[in-house]
Amino acid sequence: MAKNKKKDGASAPSLALSLSGISKSFGPVHANRDVALDVHKGSIHGIIGENGAGKSTLMNILYGLYSADAGQIAIDGKPVRIASSSDAIAHGIGMVHQHFMLVKTFTVLENVMLGAEKGFQLDSSVEATRAQLKKMGDEYGLSVDPDTLISDLPVGLQQRVEILKALRGANILILDEPTGVLTPQETQGLFEILRALRDEGTTILFITHKLHEIMALTDRVSVMRQGEMVAHRETAKTDMEELAQLMVGRKVLLQVERTKVEAGEPVLQVRDLEYVDAAGVKRVDGLSFDVRAGELLSVAGVAGNGQTELLYMLSGILAPTGGSIEIGGAKVTADNPVDAAHMRDLGVSHVPEDRHNRGLVLPFDAKENSILGHHNDRELGGLLFDRAAIAERATRQVTEFDVRPPNIDLRAAQFSGGNQQKLVLAREIDAAPSLLLIGQPTRGVDIGAIEFIYSRLMEMRAAGCAILLVSVELEEVMSLSDRILVMMDGRQIGIVDRDAADENMLGLMMAGVSSEKAA
Amino acid sequence: MSDFLLQLALALDAMFRVATPLILCAMAGIFSERSGIIDISLEGKMLAGAFAAGAVAALTGSPWAGLGAAIIVSILLGLLHGFACITHRGNQVISGLAINILASALAIVLGIALFRQGGQTPSLGQSERFRPIELPFAEALQNVPVLGMIYSEIVSGHNLLVYVALAAVPITAWVLFKTSFGLRIRAVGEAPEAVDSAGISVYLLRYRAVIIAGLLCGIAGAYLSIAHGGAFIRDMSAGKGYIALAAVIFGKWRPMAALFACLLFGFLEAVTARLQGVELPIIGEAPVEFMLAAPYILTVILLAGFIGSAIPPREIGEPYPKEK
Numbered sequence: 153m154a155k156n157k158k159k160d161g162a163s164a165p166s167l168a169l170s171l172s173g174i175s176k177s178f179g180p181v182h183a184n185r186d187v188a189l190d191v192h193k194g195s196i197h198g199i200i201g202e203n204g205a206g207k208s209t210l211m212n213i214l215y216g217l218y219s220a221d222a223g224q225i226a227i228d229g230k231p232v233r234i235a236s237s238s239d240a241i242a243h244g245i246g247m248v249h250q251h252f253m254l255v256k257t258f259t260v261l262e263n264v265m266l267g268a269e270k271g272f273q274l275d276s277s278v279e280a281t282r283a284q285l286k287k288m289g290d291e292y293g294l295s296v297d298p299d300t301l302i303s304d305l306p307v308g309l310q311q312r313v314e315i316l317k318a319l320r321g322a323n324i325l326i327l328d329e330p331t332g333v334l335t336p337q338e339t340q341g342l343f344e345i346l347r348a349l350r351d352e353g354t355t356i357l358f359i360t361h362k363l364h365e366i367m368a369l370t371d372r373v374s375v376m377r378q379g380e381m382v383a384h385r386e387t388a389k390t391d392m393e394e395l396a397q398l399m400v401g402r403k404v405l406l407q408v409e410r411t412k413v414e415a416g417e418p419v420l421q422v423r424d425l426e427y428v429d430a431a432g433v434k435r436v437d438g439l440s441f442d443v444r445a446g447e448l449l450s451v452a453g454v455a456g457n458g459q460t461e462l463l464y465m466l467s468g469i470l471a472p473t474g475g476s477i478e479i480g481g482a483k484v485t486a487d488n489p490v491d492a493a494h495m496r497d498l499g500v501s502h503v504p505e506d507r508h509n510r511g512l513v514l515p516f517d518a519k520e521n522s523i524l525g526h527h528n529d530r531e532l533g534g535l536l537f538d539r540a541a542i543a544e545r546a547t548r549q550v551t552e553f554d555v556r557p558p559n560i561d562l563r564a565a566q567f568s569g570g571n572q573q574k575l576v577l578a579r580e581i582d583a584a585p586s587l588l589l590i591g592q593p594t595r596g597v598d599i600g601a602i603e604f605i606y607s608r609l610m611e612m613r614a615a616g617c618a619i620l621l622v623s624v625e626l627e628e629v630m631s632l633s634d635r636i637l638v639m640m641d642g643r644q645i646g647i648v649d650r651d652a653a654d655e656n657m658l659g660l661m662m663a664g665v666s667s668e669k670a671a
Numbered sequence: 672m673s674d675f676l677l678q679l680a681l682a683l684d685a686m687f688r689v690a691t692p693l694i695l696c697a698m699a700g701i702f703s704e705r706s707g708i709i710d711i712s713l714e715g716k717m718l719a720g721a722f723a724a725g726a727v728a729a730l731t732g733s734p735w736a737g738l739g740a741a742i743i744v745s746i747l748l749g750l751l752h753g754f755a756c757i758t759h760r761g762n763q764v765i766s767g768l769a770i771n772i773l774a775s776a777l778a779i780v781l782g783i784a785l786f787r788q789g790g791q792t793p794s795l796g797q798s799e800r801f802r803p804i805e806l807p808f809a810e811a812l813q814n815v816p817v818l819g820m821i822y823s824e825i826v827s828g829h830n831l832l833v834y835v836a837l838a839a840v841p842i843t844a845w846v847l848f849k850t851s852f853g854l855r856i857r858a859v860g861e862a863p864e865a866v867d868s869a870g871i872s873v874y875l876l877r878y879r880a881v882i883i884a885g886l887l888c889g890i891a892g893a894y895l896s897i898a899h900g901g902a903f904i905r906d907m908s909a910g911k912g913y914i915a916l917a918a919v920i921f922g923k924w925r926p927m928a929a930l931f932a933c934l935l936f937g938f939l940e941a942v943t944a945r946l947q948g949v950e951l952p953i954i955g956e957a958p959v960e961f962m963l964a965a966p967y968i969l970t971v972i973l974l975a976g977f978i979g980s981a982i983p984p985r986e987i988g989e990p991y992p993k994e995k
Contacts, residue, residue: 268869274853
């Protein structure tokens with residue numbers, strides 16, 4: 153590791169890394185377009201951008217996992233060619249990946265050793281690695297028991313092992329969204345380690361979409377948007393607002409525009425609804441509420457308090473074990489269950505909480521995903537699909553919901569989280585439901601897409617659709633709802649009007665305090 | 672009583688002979704599967720090796736040339752499997768099955784074309800085969816009770832390839848667990864992305880693993896036709912490759928445990944041959960068919976989770992890189 157502390161005073165600081173003209177396309181998608189980046193030696197350089205802005209692609213190019221279509225990379229002023237990760241390692245680049253690159257069944261020691269063995273027999277490598285681990289532990293507080301299996305370590309320590317691996321002989325350390333899996337305390341610990349490494353002369357590239365991390369940690373920051381590098385700033389000379397604007401390219405609307413909508417007749421009537429699971433645990437316990445046309449009812453609560461089971465019963469995935477659900481003239485009870493397809497026919501659309509497992513078939517392309525559950529529609533052909541009609545429907549959905557890239561032949565897995573959510577939303581809203589069920593609509597979704605999703609929900613509400621939103625984000629609940637139902641332990645703690653509620657009161661209710669007392 | 676002991680000694684002696692191809696193929700399977708490549712083609716590689724050994728030994732008169740030919744042919748089939756599964760990300764089970772069918776049919780066609788003996792290769796003379804080796808002092812120790820008898824009757828008097836098979840087990844264990852190559856092989860079957868990001872080629876590692884598997888299966892094939900037997904007979908591998916694969920799973924992809932599984936399966940088969948039609952006390956006629964099916968039944972019971980659980984390498988059967 154280079155120990156050359158930067159203290160060059162007046163002279164221009166030297167560049168550890170310089171990228172210019174980097175471009176990369178995946179089929180028709182421009183993931184990176186003419187990207188330039190200069191990173192000063194011994195600094196922490198943040199790269200911020202929304203999901204799908206091309207940050208990870210750029211880093212994967214730098215680490216040799218993808219090859220760029222065009223562009224130059226220079227390290228310490230010398231142009232280099234990085235065709236594989238072994239090239240990158242040889243040039244002193246180490247990377248901590250978003251998804252850990254660890255062998256779970258190996259010990260910490262074996263993982264750190266892998267790829268950096270000293271010879272054919274392991275004995276000498278084992279000793280050397282053990283000594284090196286101890287040294288890193290002493291110097292940077294990167295201590296971890298070398299003989300523990302990775303699968304027995306908490307996520308924070310697994311990441312520490314990743315850092316230890318990446319640091320073998322590296323002068324430039326890339327961290328790709330490293331805090332996504334960490335608790336706030338672990339994040340603080342990581343930041344301290346990174347600062348210690350910087351002070352020892354390591355250059356750090358820190359990729360994130362969280363503004364406060366950029367402000368807390370970095371010396372300089374570059375902003376990416378839609379595959380392009382849009383700005384470079386010194387962190388001390390910018391602020392979160394400016395960065396947020398640069399990220400999304402326009403003024404962020406923090407306030408949702410709500411129009412006054414007169415609520416109509418009840419669309420959904422739930423009475424004494426109960427669900428007991430296979431293990432005999434009562435997951436939902438006596439819910440009674442209505443959702444009226446043009447009304448948005450939120451179900452708030454700490455995750456895992458029966459919200460998921462409620463959504464599943466309302467969408468027909470689970471049959472209730474007690475009580476009733478009235479929707480579109482049908483009455484669903486334990487004796488008269490209705491499956492998900494029938495619920496759809498009754499005018500219920502469902503944007504599930506877990507879009508990867510319940511909302512999309514990831515290996516299917518966007519046009520196939522656009523007709524999931526609607527494959528029997530007459531306009532799509534009878535026994536044989538009318539391909540043109542499917543493409544037309546998919547194109548309409550993708551255009552209306554501004555899915556990026558607007559390519560209906562791309563597999564669902566190839567879209568970013570926010571755009572996957574838009575695909576699901578587009579399909580469900582396209583069915584013109586009378587009741588829209590929507591779970592955690594903005595989980596793993598970037599700011600731009602959140603804003604879009606909120607405004608579409610408000611449009612649906614204005615058009616007279618009844619909406620039931622399940623969310624653990626209080627801010628989201630507060631800004632969207634007309635009324636809020638709080639659940640705890642499967643029970644209904646209370647229903648309050650949005651205007652009569654505040655976050656403090658909802659927090660108390662989520663802990664089980666009744667609405668009268670909480671108010 | 673002494674008759675029973677003699678029978679037991681003979682059965683144990685036969686166990687080693689029966690288990691030898693199983694052990695070699697099991698070690699081949701461990702290398703391949705630890706690297707993430709399902710190796711159902713143990714059977715086909717062994718059979719092709721057996722044919723190559725029988726044919727070349729008959730043509731040249733040299734068992735060593737036969738052994739060399741067996742190894743080369745088996746490695747080539749291993750490379751074919753690798754080309755399909757590693758380079759072209761094909762389905763590993765299908766590729767393995769294809770190789771098994773190809774080997775079985777090709778051996779017969781080539782055998783008929785070359786020797787016109789209905790698919791067999793000519794019977795080999797003594798000098799054209801690997802002969803039993805008397806270990807030192809076997810004669811002298813013959814009359815020492817128990818230990819001497821075990822040494823001279825059971826341990827001594829096998830052909831070279833039996834000892835090669837037995838040596839292959841500790842060597843496999845050493846390579847897998849004590850060398851950097853073994854560390855990488857084990858890693859590439861569990862988390863190829865970790866190997867890739869450490870700057871090591873996943874392809875090259877997996878190719879090396881299938882080459883080693885080919886080498887070991889080739890020796891197993893040569894054992895069948897020019898050491899244990901004296902000619903290649905059509906379909907002479909008779910499912911041993913599959914039993915070896917069962918032993919790999921039964922041994923949970925560990926060399927020593929797989930060796931014991933092979934010996935157990937070998938012992939069952941050796942005893943079965945001796946108990947054909949024999950009346951046993953209490954149970955009556957020996958359940959020969961059941962004993963022959965035992966390796967598969969035991970493996971199924973193991974897989975069902977009744978005797979511990981067999982957790983395969985995590986990425987076995989998965990091509991790399993995965994679909995993006």
